[in-house]
Amino acid sequence: xxxxxxxxxxxxxxxxxEAARGLLDDVALLTVGNARLILTSDTIVEGVHxxxxxxxxxxxxxxxxxxxxxxxxxxxxxxxxxLNYSLSGAAEWDAAFLDGLHAALERYGMPLIGGDTVKMPxxxxxxxxxxxxxxxxxxxxxxxxARAGHRLYVxxxxxxxxxxxxxxxxxxxxxxxxxxxxxRPRPRIAEGVLLAPLASAxxxxxxxxxxxxxxxxxxxxxxxRIDHIPLSPALEQARGASLATRIAAAQAGDDxxxxxVLPPDVTPPVHAIPVGEVAEGAGLSLRIDGAPVPLxxxxxxxxx
Amino acid sequence: xxxxxxxxxxxxxxxxxEAARGLLDDVALLTVGNARLILTSDTIVEGVHxxxxxxxxxxxxxxxxxxxxxxxxxxxxxxxxxLNYSLSGAAEWDAAFLDGLHAALERYGMPLIGGDTVKMPxxxxxxxxxxxxxxxxxxxxxxxxARAGHRLYVxxxxxxxxxxxxxxxxxxxxxxxxxxxxxRPRPRIAEGVLLAPLASAxxxxxxxxxxxxxxxxxxxxxxxRIDHIPLSPALEQARGASLATRIAAAQAGDDxxxxxVLPPDVTPPVHAIPVGEVAEGAGLSLRIDGAPVPLxxxxxxxxx
Numbered sequence: 001x002x003x004x005x006x007x008x009x010x011x012x013x014x015x016x017x018e019a020a021r022g023l024l025d026d027v028a029l030l031t032v033g034n035a036r037l038i039l040t041s042d043t044i045v046e047g048v049h050x051x052x053x054x055x056x057x058x059x060x061x062x063x064x065x066x067x068x069x070x071x072x073x074x075x076x077x078x079x080x081x082x083l084n085y086s087l088s089g090a091a092e093w094d095a096a097f098l099d100g101l102h103a104a105l106e107r108y109g110m111p112l113i114g115g116d117t118v119k120m121p122x123x124x125x126x127x128x129x130x131x132x133x134x135x136x137x138x139x140x141x142x143x144x145x146a147r148a149g150h151r152l153y154v155x156x157x158x159x160x161x162x163x164x165x166x167x168x169x170x171x172x173x174x175x176x177x178x179x180x181x182x183x184r185p186r187p188r189i190a191e192g193v194l195l196a197p198l199a200s201a202x203x204x205x206x207x208x209x210x211x212x213x214x215x216x217x218x219x220x221x222x223x224x225r226i227d228h229i230p231l232s233p234a235l236e237q238a239r240g241a242s243l244a245t246r247i248a249a250a251q252a253g254d255d256x257x258x259x260x261v262l263p264p265d266v267t268p269p270v271h272a273i274p275v276g277e278v279a280e281g282a283g284l285s286l287r288i289d290g291a292p293v294p295l296x297x298x299x300x301x302x303x304x
Numbered sequence: 305x306x307x308x309x310x311x312x313x314x315x316x317x318x319x320x321x322e323a324a325r326g327l328l329d330d331v332a333l334l335t336v337g338n339a340r341l342i343l344t345s346d347t348i349v350e351g352v353h354x355x356x357x358x359x360x361x362x363x364x365x366x367x368x369x370x371x372x373x374x375x376x377x378x379x380x381x382x383x384x385x386x387l388n389y390s391l392s393g394a395a396e397w398d399a400a401f402l403d404g405l406h407a408a409l410e411r412y413g414m415p416l417i418g419g420d421t422v423k424m425p426x427x428x429x430x431x432x433x434x435x436x437x438x439x440x441x442x443x444x445x446x447x448x449x450a451r452a453g454h455r456l457y458v459x460x461x462x463x464x465x466x467x468x469x470x471x472x473x474x475x476x477x478x479x480x481x482x483x484x485x486x487x488r489p490r491p492r493i494a495e496g497v498l499l500a501p502l503a504s505a506x507x508x509x510x511x512x513x514x515x516x517x518x519x520x521x522x523x524x525x526x527x528x529r530i531d532h533i534p535l536s537p538a539l540e541q542a543r544g545a546s547l548a549t550r551i552a553a554a555q556a557g558d559d560x561x562x563x564x565v566l567p568p569d570v571t572p573p574v575h576a577i578p579v580g581e582v583a584e585g586a587g588l589s590l591r592i593d594g595a596p597v598p599l600x601x602x603x604x605x606x607x608x
Binding site: 003010032085 | 315341346
């Protein structure tokens with residue numbers, strides 16, 4: 001953690017170009033001629049971001065999906081991507097990875113146009129990077145624009161992917177909608193495009209509702225009060241809807257829903273679940289069924 | 305080799321977007337609005353593309369330089385880049401890597417605007433990817449445009465970097481201009497911009513003069529006759545200028561000079577050394593001091 005923070009601080013001190021946005025956002029915004037490009041790149045590492053036994057199709061899908069989700073949070077239309085690939089040494093595995101990657105790229109219209117392929121030394125964990133390029137469709141929301149009096153929404157329930165990961169840890173062969181939510185996240189590209197011109201702040205939920213909302217509050221200089229943690233029917237069926245289950249769902253990562261803020265007079269143009277309010281002040285607070293609930297020590301997934 | 309080829313064939317069968325150029329070029333060309341973007345991404349792997357004991361500043365420099373060289377070969381002006389970085393576990397090493405990377409990025413005007421940082425599991429080789437974005441300044445040459453009767457040039461002597469690598473293999477502490485050529489290649493950005501409107505074919509020398517010229521001949525459907533292998537004073541001083549030395553220099557990779565073809569009535573607008581002729585037919589041939597010389601079995605660096 002300390003090393004990564006030090007490295008990121010060093011990077012930020014050098015990344016002074018305005019397109020870098022201080023490396024404080026999930027994406028870069030680069031204007032070239034009349035084109036406003038949104039750029040993002042994510043790396044996934046064997047044994048860190050996925051398990052060696054995970055199905056290669058799902059790893060490929062997820063690599064595309066996490067990058068697409070970063071574009072979605074900016075209301076960007078995907079244009080193209082480049083892949084940095086480490087050969088597995090097993091042609092079937094590589095082919096299955098590409099099948100899953102391409103399934104996601106086709107579904108969301110982001111053609112693969114280049115990249116690089118390498119071999120790792122024997123015994124090394126492999127890693128894959130995808131760099132996604134999108135085009136801004138209008139305003140480009142950030143996580144820093146939330147205003148007091150505005151309302152906080154998500155595009156879907158939270159916690160399914162985290163519950164899926166828990167199930168897989170106990171039984172690598174587990175199946176069902178919670179497993180699908182973990183392995184095949186669905187980036188909210190269409191929703192992002194519709195929300196971007198309206199949202200005062202928007203980001204994707206990658207690390208968990210609580211921690212991501214806390215980051216939005218900090219970046220925006222406001223307080224955020226979460227008053228509802230929406231669960232899917234599949235999650236309620238598996239775990240019930242107790243307070244503990246709800247809090248666990250709000251701590252869980254990998255949802256890839258959009259978290260966004262709208263002025264009170266704006267009706268969401270997409271399926272949206274109200275989850276809280278923005279107020280003057282600072283920090284995150286939580287109320288469930290009208291009663292204040294202390295925040296858990298760990299708000300969500302912390303990198304590093 | 306077979307695995308990589310199979311994977312690349314699979315990739316190509318899916319990369320049908322015109323911007324991908326069939327993944328047969330070193331770069332992608334993506335038009336967005338009135339912007340013509342040149343995109344490239346290279347990955348370097350510890351123990352494969354560099355040695356664990358190499359100075360981190362030089363590894364960072366080289367990662368930037370190899371990507372910049374791909375832009376140079378298209379006459380592109382660098383715009384920005386994204387870095388995928390594996391933390392080393394040693395903050396000083398990471399800082400030195402960034403210093404070298406930034407030195408190259410500043411020199412060639414390619415700001416770092418984003419990327420991702422990960423930790424690898426203990427014992428894994430690390431890898432670094434850089435995705436570079438440039439803007440086409442006019443015509444975008446490929447390796448496929450060489451025409452019979454045109455002349456072949458390079459922007460500088462060949463073989464220095466290969467000789468530097470040989471020296472380092474014998475003495476990891478070796479220094480001098482050949483070592484610098486290997487560790488701190490200088491991408492020919494300014495030359496590329498001036499040559500792009502004039503060159504009928506252009507590429508950068510990454511794998512060696514012979515193999516890269518053979519690739520240009522194949523892509524263009526012509527024969528290429530190399531009649532001169534230019535050596536630097538430093539290389540001649542270290543190794544003499546025998547035929548064997550010349551051939552070794554033309555087999556050596558990592559030069560990152562530009563290899564380009566001009567019509568016979570065009571005078572090169574940059575420092576350029578004539579190295580051969582384009583003719584009807586197919587394949588590569590070699591004449592030194594006016595006499596035919598058989599091609600070596602290994603033309604240059606083969607990936608995989």
